[in-house]
Structure formats: C-alpha cells, structure tokens
Amino acid sequence: MRAGSFARQLIAWQxxxxxxxxxxxxxxxxxxxISEVMLQQTQVATVIPYxxxxxxxxxxxxxxxxxxxxxxxxxxxxxxxxxRARNLQRAARIVAQQHGGVFPQxxxxxxxxxxxxxxxxxxxxxLAYGQPRAILDGNAKRVFARHFAIxxxxxxxxxxxxxxxxxxxxxxxxxxxxxxQALMDLGATVCLRSRPHCADCPVATSCAALGQGRxxxxxxxxxxxxxxxxxxxWLVCRHGREVLLERRPPSGLWGGxxxxxxxxxxxxxxxxxxLGSPPDRVQELPPLVHDFTHFRLRANPIQLDxxxxxxxxxxxxxxxxxxxDMAQAPLPKPVRALLAGLA
Ligand code: SF4
Numbered sequence: 210m211r212a213g214s215f216a217r218q219l220i221a222w223q224x225x226x227x228x229x230x231x232x233x234x235x236x237x238x239x240x241x242x243i244s245e246v247m248l249q250q251t252q253v254a255t256v257i258p259y260x261x262x263x264x265x266x267x268x269x270x271x272x273x274x275x276x277x278x279x280x281x282x283x284x285x286x287x288x289x290x291x292x293r294a295r296n297l298q299r300a301a302r303i304v305a306q307q308h309g310g311v312f313p314q315x316x317x318x319x320x321x322x323x324x325x326x327x328x329x330x331x332x333x334x335x336l337a338y339g340q341p342r343a344i345l346d347g348n349a350k351r352v353f354a355r356h357f358a359i360x361x362x363x364x365x366x367x368x369x370x371x372x373x374x375x376x377x378x379x380x381x382x383x384x385x386x387x388x389x390q391a392l393m394d395l396g397a398t399v400c401l402r403s404r405p406h407c408a409d410c411p412v413a414t415s416c417a418a419l420g421q422g423r424x425x426x427x428x429x430x431x432x433x434x435x436x437x438x439x440x441x442x443w444l445v446c447r448h449g450r451e452v453l454l455e456r457r458p459p460s461g462l463w464g465g466x467x468x469x470x471x472x473x474x475x476x477x478x479x480x481x482x483x484l485g486s487p488p489d490r491v492q493e494l495p496p497l498v499h500d501f502t503h504f505r506l507r508a509n510p511i512q513l514d515x516x517x518x519x520x521x522x523x524x525x526x527x528x529x530x531x532x533x534d535m536a537q538a539p540l541p542k543p544v545r546a547l548l549a550g551l552a
Contacts, residue, residue: 215356215412216381216388222411223391228398232260234390238312238337239269245329245336246297249346250290253397259288271310273301282465282539289542291463296324314338327373335389343376344389345369348396353379354428355400358417362429436505442476443469443510445494445547446484448518451529452548453484454538462501463541467528469510476511483521488513499543510547 228234231253233244243263247256263284267273273281278298285294300322304312312333313319320330328349331342345353350363353375361368381388399406407419418424446453454467472479481487494510521527530538532552535545 213379213381215379215415218411219391219395220381220384220387223387223394226409226411227387227391227394232257232264234336238314238333240264241333241337242300242312242325242329243297245332246293246324247288249293249329251288255288259284267301269310270301270304270312273298274305278465279539283537286466286539286545287542291466291539292460293324295459295465299323300325312337316340316342332389335385339384339386341380341382341385343373343380344392345372345376346393346396348400349376349392351402351428352392352396352400355405355418355424356412356416358421358423358427360427360429362431364431368429436500436503438505438507440507440509442472442479443508443544443547444472444476444480445469445510445512445551446480446488446515446519447512447551448515448529450532451518452532452551453521454528454530454540454544456526456528466539466541466544467530468541468544469547472511477513480513484515484519486515486517486519489516490514494547497543497547506543508543508547 231244233240244256244260247260247263266284267276267281276298278295281294281298282291285291288294303322304310308318313322314334316330316334319325319333320327325333328343328345331344332346334340334342335344350372353359353372354363357375359368359371359375361371363369363372395410395412399410405424407413407416407424410416410419413419416424418427444453453470455470457463457466457468459465470479470483477487477491490513492512492514494512497508497510499506499508518529528538530548532548535548535552540548
C-alpha cells in the first residue's frame with residue numbers, strides 16, 4: 210500500500226522536524242511499552258525522569274516480573290492511575306512465563322496483555338517493530354479530528370469509530386515508525402490543544418479545519434457535567450516523626466498503595482477502634498482537594514498525636530512510616546503532599 214499525501218508529508222516532516230532524542234526511542238519493545246503506558250495519561254516532560262528511574266531499576270520484563278509489587282508502585286508513585294503499574298507487572302509476568310521473557314512481536318499477543326489497549330498495541334508494533342498498525346492516542350485524535358473535520362466529542366463511540374476508520378485509512382504500508390512518531394510529534398509540538406502552530410504545520414494546505422476557519426471547534430469538548438464531591442476524614446496518627454499508614458484494598462482508588470486511615474464519623478472513636486488508646490492531642494489540619502476524572506475528593510485531615518506508640522493487630526495492614534523514608538514509599542499524590550507538609 211502506497212502512502213497517501215497526508216502520510217508522506219508527515220513522514221518527511223518527522224525526519225527534519227520531529228523528535229529524535231526521546232530516551233525510549235530505538236530502545237526496543239520493552240522500553241517502548243513502558244514509555245507508552247507512562248505517556249497514556251501524562252506529559253513527556255513529566256514522564257522522562259520516571260521512565261529513566263524505572264528502566265534503571267527494571268531493565269527488562271524479567272526484572273519487572275520478579276520485583277516486589279511495593280517497589281514497582283514506589284517507582285510509579287506520583288504518576289497517578291496506579292492500575293497502570295499493577296497491570297505492567299501482571300503483563301511482565303505473562304511475558305516472562307508465556308513468551309520466554311521476550312516481549313511478543315505479534316499484535317494479537319501484545320493486545321492480550323493487561324493494560325494494553327488498541328492504540329498502545331498499535332504504537333508498540335509501529336514504533337518498536339515497524340509494523341503498519343494504527344494509533345489513536347490523544348494527540349492523534351486531535352490531529353485527525355482537525356485535519357479531517359470530524360465533529361463530535363471523541364469520547365462517544367460513533368466519533369471514536371470515525372476516528373479509527375480515518376487512522377486506519379491514512380496508515381502507510383511503509384515507514385510506520387516515522388509516520389507514527391510524526392503523528393505523536395505533530396500533536397505534541399504543532400497541533401497543540403490550544404493555539405496550534407498552523408503556520409508550521411506540514412499538512413496545513415489540506416487541513417479541513419484550517420480551511421474552514423474552524424480549528425477551535427475540533428475536537429469537540431466533552432459535554433459539561435457537574436463533578437460529584439466525596440468528602441472523607443483522614444486520620445493522621447502521629448508518634449513523633451512516624452505516621453500511621455493503612456494499606457488500601459488491592460483494587461479501586463489508589464489500590465495497593467499506602468494511604469491514611471479514613472473515618473466518616475467521629476475520628477477519635479474510629480482511631481480508638483483500631484489503636485486501642487485515646488490520643489494525647491488532637492488538631493485539625495487544612496483540608497485538601499484532589500480532582501479525579503469522575504469526582505472531586507475533599508479530605509479533612511485530623512492529626513492525632515500519641516506520646517506512646519500504640520500497638521496494632523493485623524500488622525500487614527499497617528505501617529508506621531518515618532517521614533524521612535517518604536520518598537521511597539508508594540503513596541497517593543495528595544497523601545504525599547500532606548505528609549511533606551508535616552516533615
Ligand atoms: S493546520 Fe493547524 S489544525 Fe490543521 S493539522 Fe495542522 S496544526 Fe492542526
């Protein structure tokens with residue numbers, strides 16, 4: 210299949226104007242996979258230091274499969290969406306057990322791994338193996354929606370289907386690596402979410418949104434909705450420089466991370482129930498607000514100081530964390546921020 214002019218222009222542009230110094234480029238499928246998963250919800254500049262630390266500690270699927278889950282989460286801590294880290298390790302174990310430790314090359318096997326969807330599988334095939342597979346990450350969605358004037362919010366199934374059809378139709382049979390990188394680079398450096406640099410765009414002459422003077426209309430925004438608020442009380446039980454943390458359930462919000470014990474009713478009674486003794490001092494700390502995609506969390510922290518360290522039953526569930534050891538601990542971002550204020 211010959212490349213159409215859209216693909217040809219992008220490929221030529223990528224060679225002279227694209228990004229060629231990203232640390233995962235040309236490093237094989239494992240590195241591509243880790244970077245693509247990190248980039249699913251996070252910007253390149255944020256990802257790079259996490260990626261370097263992660264690869265230094267877990268250089269291949271075998272090392273990732275064999276690591277303690279807490280260590281993997283600790284290396285992910287701050288990136289958010291922790292199910293990505295848990296799925297990475299589940300997938301690494303499958304690679305180790307079912308593929309002899311070598312990352313698979315065929316699209317179906319890659320797509321079958323936990324945490325890898327259609328676009329990520331396509332990106333790994335194209336970037337690591339040069340296979341002509343379509344991608345549709347956030348940048349590609351924006352480029353296709355604008356260039357081909359595809360209306361509607363990309364979160365709706367019909368619009369997503371139309372975008373995938375376009376992504377498949379434009380895919381060149383050759384130079385899949387340069388073409389895929391070009392789509393990502395164009396979205397990240399030229400066809401920006403706000404104020405795109407259309408004067409520097411290699412496909413400006415054929416861009417429907419630009420031609421119609423409607424660039425700002427594509428892609429259509431998510432329909433407005435009110436975000437529900439969930440309020441919790443966090444118990445900050447302190448013994449000197451130590452703070453009591455509770456292991457969160459393995460799935461759900463911040464699954465498997467260490468959080469602060471929560472209370473929905475009387476905080477002192479809740480703390481008494483698991484600590485067995487009343488605190489020596491109680492004080493309210495400033496509230497914290499953290500926005501998730503589907504709701505807003507408002508946490509009201511209450512600090513409970515203990516002169517003698519209470520003895521807890523069910524040790525595996527609890528951790529007295531010395532604030533000096535916070536950097537290595539797998540903590541949700543707002544918990545880390547709160548504890549940083551105490552250190
Ligand atoms: S011309 Fe502008 S809106 Fe169209 S693809 Fe290029 S940067 Fe995006």
